[in-house]
Amino acid sequence: MASMLTIQPGQLTLAQLQDIHAGGVALSLDAAARAAIRASAAVVQRAAQGREPVYGVNTGFGKLANQRISESELDTLQLNLIRSHSVGVGEPLPPAVVRLMLALKAASLARGHSGVREEVVDALIAVHNAGLVPYVPSQGSVGASGDLAPLSHMTLALLGEGDMLVDGHRRPAGPLLREAGIAPLKLAAKEGLALINGTQTSTALALHALLRFEPVLEAALVVGALTVDAARGSDGPFDPRIHALRGQPGQIDVAQYYRALLAGSEIRRSHLQGDDRVQDPYCLRCQPQVVGACLDQLRHAALVLLREANAVTDNPLVFAGDEVAMVSGGNFHAEPVALAADAMAVAIAEVGAIAERRIAMLIDAGVSRLPPFLAQDAGLNSGFMIAHVTAASLASENKSLAHPASVDSLPTSANQEDHVSMATFAARRLGAMIDNTAHILGIELLAAAQGVEFLRPLRSSAPLEQVHALLRTHCPPMMSDRYIAPDIELATALVHDGSLARILRTLEDKPALWIPA
Structure with missing residues (x-):
């Protein structure tokens, strides 16, 4: 039976990361973290319903940030982001690296500054604990604006649209999620961006x-x-x-x-x-x-x-309770x-x-x-x-x-992301x-x-x-x-x-x- 490792956001130790890397541990989230997650998500939901443009919530991404998205299409915006950014190539990342990616992303989002719902953090932990390994191609990230392509492949598997790595073979994620009793994740405002914007792949590697x-x-x-x-x-x-x-x-x-x-x-x-x-x-x-x-x-x-x-x-980033809540x-x-x-x-x-x-x-x-x-x-x-x-x-x-x-640095996103x-x-x-x-x-x-x-x-x-x-x-x-x-x-x-x-x-x-x- 796997030992339980409780994620206390912001307090992971290298010994705990070593245990996650080695496998054989199940993750849980410290209950004290949930209030901050909920407060952060509420800020995003208010922004999604408001009239002011907020990057990543009701606008396009990168060079397309000046494109306003209607409220009825905000969930589709996040889904399209994951689909369009899943462009990695090469051999899949090893399971030990992907385990770290899942855990690091869960721990980061659980600090309550990303505006995601608890369901997102819970989905990352559930996939990890089920022993499922998203199929993540190893090439395609320049390390800014986050590890977009690899984290997109990880997220696509959570949505049931991507693939999992099983005994060295690539298999569709949807049936494997169902076998594990995990409902495919459905994204709300900003959640796709929060999942793929970050350094969890490079850090895990x-x-x-x-x-x-x-x-x-x-x-x-x-x-x-x-x-x-x-x-x-x-x-x-x-x-x-x-x-x-x-x-x-x-x-x-x-x-x-x-x-x-x-x-x-x-x-x-x-x-x-x-x-x-x-x-x-x-x-x-x-x-x-x-x-x-x-x-x-x-x-x-x-x-x-x-x-x-x-x-x-x-x-x-989301700072619940502050006058300027999203920066x-x-x-x-x-x-x-x-x-x-x-x-x-x-x-x-x-x-x-x-x-x-x-x-x-x-x-x-x-x-x-x-x-x-x-x-x-x-x-x-x-x-x-x-x-x-x-x-x-x-x-x-x-x-x-x-x-x-x-x-080395090559500008990307039509020179919006000009140093990577x-x-x-x-x-x-x-x-x-x-x-x-x-x-x-x-x-x-x-x-x-x-x-x-x-x-x-x-x-x-x-x-x-x-x-x-x-x-x-x-x-x-x-x-x-x-x-x-x-x-x-x-x-x-x-x-x-x-x-x-x-x-x-x-x-x-x-x-x-x-x-x-």
Whole structure:
């Protein structure tokens, strides 16, 4: 039975969003929110019956805002808006993203500043709780004026006219709503606009990426530490005094993780005396500085996205009880999401970039002092030579994908909407970058474990030996060349699925990662 999560508008936590993203929770609306929803809807109903033009209530949209709509056609106006704006293309958004869209839109409308009836919020929650997933094409939004096309497809499914995604297949929404006992939503004044004007798609996509990348980042710390030992690197660069002098919190926390991961390593103790290397390559000793800076960017992005998840982002906004009760603005502009997603893109790319450099260091016998390309009989065997080439190709691809989406803007709606955020693409492209970085880390995991094999019988620290043993249950050492692509996929699965992250989380006195309360 699903656990119940009560939406308190404006007070969603990242942990709650993580639960919604993962599925298995049912939503309910805090009863205290309903009075504000009703008061807001009453303002819109009065405007709909009045003579003054009010954008989105009795006028056209965008460049057509100067077109007055008669009272008898106001409901049709909203229905036509949804139909005409359902123009998305491409593959459907994943169910986890659509679940977040439904929840975020419900939470936003429930704050009582959008002028919709309670029935609209209840319909969003009912569809979510029935396990129905509106079919939402992934392409077609520029991130202002809101995520119009994807949110229109979501809304069209609620109306019974669109489609649902069922086991990867597209099916008409109407029959599925009836099977679930949900009446198709009928729109009143402003409700169509309120449903599609907002940043819920771009925000959901960015949250999806943030939550997917968390175990990958944790895996990067584990794999990076294993590489330090495989290369017989020093733990001196992780001395807390170094990082305290700089004061960057992410750097301080990452160094603490590395100290905990490497504590007690026999490999480290074996070369404390007589090692003529003065300093390790940057890819080893600068991991706290690089990955820590990435962690700080991700923490900031998490806070921005949490604010946006709790925001009211449609237009015009309703302020019940005020003399000027409906005010047009621009909260639908997703620039905060776009900039956060761009920062995430750079961080994701950099985690992969320094991992690729660590692989290059391991296979270079002149630096690592391990056999060339980690091959026992180099020449006859090529070892990890071309596995590194794959990692290099993925790191390079991420560099292109990391180009900021937010600096691009194409005017739309006959130049009425003349600056847009491109937030939806900014967030959507993060998925491919995360997969690339996870594959790089999977290759590094194989290479670092191979390096440790050449140092036996010495053993690494207890947590890193646990990592090594976990990998070996799936992938044996590669002492002669063999078909290695399946091993890369198995190692990458350990990066993606949280297996390495769980080992990291067992460490004592570990700092929190980036999920704020």
